[in-house]
Amino acid sequence: MKTAWLLLAVALTVPAAEPGPRxxxxxxxxxxxxxxxxxDSQHPAQLALALGRELWSAGARSCANCHGEPATLRGAATRYPAFDAGLIDLPGRIQRCRVRHQQQPAWAPESEPLLxxxxxxxxxxxxxxxxxxxxxxxxxxxSQGRTLYMTRIGALNLSCAQCHDERAGQRLGGSLIPQAQVDDYPVYRLEWQALGSLQxxxxxxxxxxxxxxxxWDSDELMALQAYLARRSAGMPVQPPGVRP
Ligand code: HEC
Ligand code: HEC
Known part of the structure; x- marks a missing residue:
């Protein structure tokens, strides 16, 4: 990936700042x-949202048949990850409905209809x-997610916390290091030219x-998501987000 990440690994002898407000x-x-x-009229996820609305009411056993208008699910997205015979995030819950209630094969991770x-x-x-x-x-x-978040990993030997708690607001090459709050997912990321999940x-x-x-859906990614959701708990969400 970017050389800037490597330079940061080298520069980590500089003392870290205290994390600021969220x-x-x-x-x-x-x-x-x-x-x-x-x-909303300029949002790069508007095509995806239009596809979502189409899928919502498509077929004999549609989402709409059981749930009515999408608005009936107001609040649902704020309550993930959840536990239902295993940990699931919001896309995982939608997969459950697809398999359990629509009796259709699960979508591939990160596939267009799922997102x-x-x-x-x-x-x-x-x-x-x-x-x-x-x-x-x-x-x-x-608590496992918190441990993962604090542990140095990878060839660069950096923890999530070293960037997102200690160096949030600093620049890494062209990008600003955000605090890794998880309030806007899924997001349309310009670098991806697509919507993508938190995973x-x-x-x-x-x-x-x-x-x-x-x-995808590994214990590690679910644990990190469980920790990050608590770390961002109480923050108002604005999904789908846009990110550079
Ligand atoms: C046959 C009825 C049925 C269909 C069809 C169905 N669902 Fe569900 N859905 C449920 C039930 C029942 C639940 C409660 C959890 C459970 O029992 O699986 C649920 C739960 C959910 C939740 C979680 C709500 C919460 O408060 O956490 C979401 C999100 C959801 N469904 C989305 C969808 C989407 C999107 C589709 C279409 C792809 C869909 N469902 C199709 C019955 C259905
Ligand atoms: C070397 C610094 C660095 C490390 C280490 C790092 N990240 Fe990031 N992270 C970034 C940067 C920079 C971005 C912004 C996007 C970009 O330009 O790549 C980002 C974006 C994010 C976001 C998106 C935040 C938003 O506002 O949408 C999350 C969540 C996140 N990281 C979580 C993590 C987790 C969890 C780990 C540990 C497994 C981790 N990061 C490790 C630098 C880092």
Whole structure:
């Protein structure tokens, strides 16, 4: 990945700053990108949202048949990851409905229909605070996620915390290091030219530090998501986000 990440690994002898108040990644990106995210008619995820609405009511046993309007799921996206015979995130819940209730084969991870529906469902929760649920399995996962977050990994030997807690707001090559708040997922990332899930974003950071890239829906990615959701708990969400 980018050489800037390597240079940071070298520069880490400089003492770290104390983490400041919580700020969403959308509030630290450029004004042009903030405007893009705030304007539904310009939003780069609008095609995906249109696809999501189409899929919502397609077929005999559609999402609409059981759930009615997408707006009935307002609030749902703020309550993930959840535990239901295993840890699931929002795309995972939609896969469950696809397999369990529609009796259709699961979509591939990060496939267009899955992300489109995730964006449509997540959008219904705009403005609501993140409120991840608790419970024995989720508590264990969140504490494992916190350990992963604090542990140095990869060829660059960096922890998530070294960038996102200690160096948030600093520049890494061309990019600003955000606080890694998870309030806007899924996001349309300009670098991807596509919508992507939080798991994709996390895999990008793993690749950045040249660590092993955990599988989709792996225990590690679910644990990190459980921790990150608690770390961002209470922050109002504005999905789908836009990111550089
Ligand atoms: C070398 C510094 C660095 C490390 C280490 C790192 N990241 Fe990141 N992360 C970034 C940068 C920079 C971005 C912004 C996107 C970009 O330009 O790549 C980012 C973006 C993110 C975002 C998206 C935030 C938003 O506002 O959308 C999340 C979440 C995140 N990282 C989580 C993690 C986790 C979890 C780890 C540990 C597994 C990690 N990162 C490790 C630098 C880092
Ligand atoms: C046959 C009825 C049925 C269909 C069709 C269906 N669902 Fe569901 N859905 C449910 C039930 C029942 C639940 C509660 C969890 C469970 O029992 O699986 C649920 C839960 C959910 C949740 C979680 C709500 C929350 O509060 O956390 C989401 C999101 C969701 N469905 C989305 C969808 C989408 C998107 C589709 C279409 C791809 C869909 N569902 C199709 C019955 C259905």
């Amino acid at each position: 700020r969403s990644g959308r509030d630290t990106m450029s004004p042009a990108l903030q405007a893009l995210q705030a304007d 489109a529906l995730a964006a449509l469902v997540a959008r219904q929760s705009r403005g609501l605070p993140l409120a991840p649920p608790h419970g024995p399995e989720l508590d264990t996962a969140a 994709r974003r996390l895999r990008g950071c793993l690749s950045g530090v040249r660590a092993r890239i955990w599988d």
